[in-house]
Amino acid sequence: MTDITTTTETAAAETPTDEVAAKRARKGTRADRQHELNQAAQGDDAAQGESLSDDEREQLAAHTAQLAANADEPAPVRATWKQHGNPTGGFVFFGTAVKSPADKGVKVGKIETDAQGITLKSANGRAIEGGAFGSATKFWAVVPADAPRKSDVPTSTPKAGGLAKLPAEKLTAPAGYVVKWPHGGYDLLKKTDKDAAGAAWLVRCNYHGTTKEVASAKEGDGLGSNAGRPSWCAKCKAHAEQLATAGAK
Numbered sequence: 001m002t003d004i005t006t007t008t009e010t011a012a013a014e015t016p017t018d019e020v021a022a023k024r025a026r027k028g029t030r031a032d033r034q035h036e037l038n039q040a041a042q043g044d045d046a047a048q049g050e051s052l053s054d055d056e057r058e059q060l061a062a063h064t065a066q067l068a069a070n071a072d073e074p075a076p077v078r079a080t081w082k083q084h085g086n087p088t089g090g091f092v093f094f095g096t097a098v099k100s101p102a103d104k105g106v107k108v109g110k111i112e113t114d115a116q117g118i119t120l121k122s123a124n125g126r127a128i129e130g131g132a133f134g135s136a137t138k139f140w141a142v143v144p145a146d147a148p149r150k151s152d153v154p155t156s157t158p159k160a161g162g163l164a165k166l167p168a169e170k171l172t173a174p175a176g177y178v179v180k181w182p183h184g185g186y187d188l189l190k191k192t193d194k195d196a197a198g199a200a201w202l203v204r205c206n207y208h209g210t211t212k213e214v215a216s217a218k219e220g221d222g223l224g225s226n227a228g229r230p231s232w233c234a235k236c237k238a239h240a241e242q243l244a245t246a247g248a249k
């Protein structure tokens with residue numbers, strides 16, 4: 001690259017009338033310089049003025065297309081973090097300017113999100129200049145398809161419209177009972193100790209740990225269902241009311 005530049009400038013200096021070529025040689029690309037070198041060798045047709053011959057136009061168009069093809073870096077896109085697909089790192093940040101992306105991108109190693117918004121950090125953990133903004137702020141970035149992304153799936157699997165089942169250690173049987181028929185949202189517990197107090201069966205809400213005495217497994221199945229639990233589990237009732245309110249909005 002350096003060699004070509006030197007050679008080109010020398011060639012341009014030797015043909016001072018070719019101002020256009022000299023100018024291009026100074027600010028042009030490698031292809032430009034090679035192009036101008038060829039022109040210089042051909043006897044400076046272009047030196048006659050700004051106008052280019054058809055041949056030269058063709059060459060110019062060809063190398064412009066080549067330059068575009070060589071640009072394998074995709075262009076930055078301006079969007080919010082969510083619109084970018086919630087990338088958590090592995091992308092290149094080009095600033096938050098409205099009009100155009102920064103000339104040079106900064107590799108983002110990881111991001112931090114909180115109530116205030118997003119903070120971009122480099123791989124060494126340092127905050128990136130201009131990389132802290134609100135979640136609604138649009139920024140320029142090139143996000144590869146394989147960049148890590150924040151999943152929208154919550155850590156606990158929601159059941160019954162947002163309810164999470166209690167952990168197993170909280171779903172033990174009370175004294176005198178065993179978990180006879182486990183289900184998703186409820187369990188049926190059978191009394192095994194005839195001397196223990198209480199009904200022959202218990203139905204238990206597996207989301208809240210509440211129990212209700214029932215006379216039979218069949219009755220327990222009815223009361224343990226999603227539709228049945230709000231009739232005896234106060235927390236399921238409150239939850240069902242919340243869902244109804246949210247659904248009515």
Ligand SMILES: [Zn+2]
Pocket residue numbers: 205206207208209210229233234235236237
């Ligand atoms: Zn419940």
